[in-house]
Amino acid sequence: MLRLWKWYQNCLSVHPVKTQVISSGLIWGLGDVSAQAVTHYTAKTQRHHHRPDKNKEFAINWRRVATTSLFGFAFVGPIGHFWYEGLDRFIRLRLQMQPKSLRFVATKVALDGIIFGPLDLLVFFTYMGYSTGKDTAQVVEGVKRDFLPALILEGGIWPIVQVANFRYIPVRYQLLYVNFFCLLDSSFLSWIEQQEDAAWKQWLKSIVRLKEQKEQG
Template sequence: MLKIWRWYERCLSLHPVKTQVISSGVLWAIGDVGAQYITYSTKKKRLQCKEAEQECKIDWKRAAAISMFGFGFVGPVGHYWYEGLDRFIKSRFQLRPKTATFVAAKVAMDGIIFSPFDLLLFFSYMGLSTGKTVPQVKEDVKRDFLPALILEGGIWPIVQIANFRYVPVRYQLLYVNIFCLLDCALLSWIEQQNDAPWKRRFGGGQGRW
């Protein structure tokens, strides 16, 4: 593990953006494969549908699309977001790093700006990548966005408090990417649930845009 860490540090020092892009793409692909297994298991154990009786077959085309989202958005945008956010909070609000106010400001901006944009782009991208029309994508976003935002709203602030308080800026995206392995599985699972009854509890059922 120590050798792997040193190798990662060397790659991050020499090629920071490329390293973040590759690690994000790989982790998001792994997360989607996990989500597909979760969806299969859910159908098999709870829904008892005929489709679930078949062997679980991974949709590698879908996993590749998810991976491209990690490569094309999470990696490069995340790299510049965390570094830019740190500089902005320091210069604009003149706050000392790692103080409670400093961490709170970063968590708030991350939750208000980055998270909703990330979710909106994710669900829009996934719909378009599968060949859906713009009206269909709008319906999917209406169905999935709010449930995902509420579920993630109870998880990511806690994750980011530890991130912004204890993790150096250059490693913050790596920290996030590790949790993105689970987050990708969650988002993919939510997207695959279509118009599941539990989504209506969040107001995410089908309706007009």
């Protein structure tokens, strides 16, 4: 394991972008296998849905694994690499904040949550919609259904993850750190997508709408 880690460090030093792209694709592919398992066994336990395939054995959908891996290769890897590198330089050099300080970490977490987090979710749900053969209207409907609930729920988790990331993890390893948490996150997003128009989604949306109405009133 130590030898593998040293090999990864060497690859990251020599080919930083390529290494981030490949590792992101592989990790997201592995995460999708986990997500498929979660989706399968969750659906199997939903007894009120009498589906004819509910007793089928779990089988990996390799096409979907490839599709999700491509998201890691094409978006998370390159965009994530330049995002974390650029975010660090911007806060250190432009805002001139002391690295690892409370303000430094808090600003990073805030910008990551406001900019990259929503963008990542938007691209993910849009890409996964089109990759399954949906038309634009169906993709838009899916994004409207899943984006806000996912953003609200992840908003309570990712800031904690990113505080540790920005405080203790060197910049060059921050995307790798995030990708490993994405093993869990991809399962979560898959579960979100599978829930369709579940009651709890409607409840979350109603709270947001009520808050907006109060602010407007």
